[in-house]
Amino acid sequence: MSIRKILTEPDKILRQVSKPVEGVGNEEQNLMRDMLDTMYAAKGIGLAAIQVGIPKRIIVIDLNKDEKKNPMYFVNPIIKQKNSVNSIYEEGCLSVPNQFAEIERPNKCEVEYLDFDGKKQLLKAEGLLATCIQHEMDHLEGILFIDYLSKLKKSMILKKLSKNKPDRIVV
Numbered sequence: 001m002s003i004r005k006i007l008t009e010p011d012k013i014l015r016q017v018s019k020p021v022e023g024v025g026n027e028e029q030n031l032m033r034d035m036l037d038t039m040y041a042a043k044g045i046g047l048a049a050i051q052v053g054i055p056k057r058i059i060v061i062d063l064n065k066d067e068k069k070n071p072m073y074f075v076n077p078i079i080k081q082k083n084s085v086n087s088i089y090e091e092g093c094l095s096v097p098n099q100f101a102e103i104e105r106p107n108k109c110e111v112e113y114l115d116f117d118g119k120k121q122l123l124k125a126e127g128l129l130a131t132c133i134q135h136e137m138d139h140l141e142g143i144l145f146i147d148y149l150s151k152l153k154k155s156m157i158l159k160k161l162s163k164n165k166p167d168r169i170v171v
């Protein structure tokens with residue numbers, strides 16, 4: 001198990017469309033373990049494989065804030081249904097560090113996927129979990145939450161990101 005490097009905007013790899021995996025084998029399970037390690041280390045609640053540079057349709061999520069871990073694994077996820085009622089959450093993204101914006105998405109969704117053991121599952125999600133699943137599934141299509149913002153808001157965030165590059169922080 002190891003912590004991998006999280007790619008950040010404007011890395012072009014983040015814009016790739018991820019490919020379905022053939023099944024869940026050792027390679028996929030090892031990747032999911034690394035993704036969880038990486039996500040916990042970065043204090044995120046979700047991570048898509050493309051964020052560590054792997055264009056596979058694999059997502060990990062853990063909404064638990066305290067010590068108790070509750071890892072969730074989604075391989076080849078498909079949204080079966082989305083609620084027509086939306087809700088707004090303040091979203092952040094490990095690939096858009098330290099930037100946050102309110103994003104409106106369907107407040108419930110039904111997702112079909114393979115779990116860590118390759119078993120087919122159907123999950124009804126709502127609230128933060130529904131938001132997070134949709135945020136991660138956007139990553140599989142090369143979409144970031146900033147793409148939903150106005151041109152002006154998006155360009156402001158991109159400008160701040162370029163200023164926040166570690167090599168430009170003066171201590």
Ligand code: GNR
Binds near residue numbers: 043048089091095
């Ligand atoms: O850590 C994260 N928090 C978050 C908050 C609101 C909506 C979505 C997220 S996902 C994000 C981690 C991440 O970048 N996943 O791709």
Ligand code: NI
Binds near residue numbers: 093095135
């Ligand atoms: Ni993200």
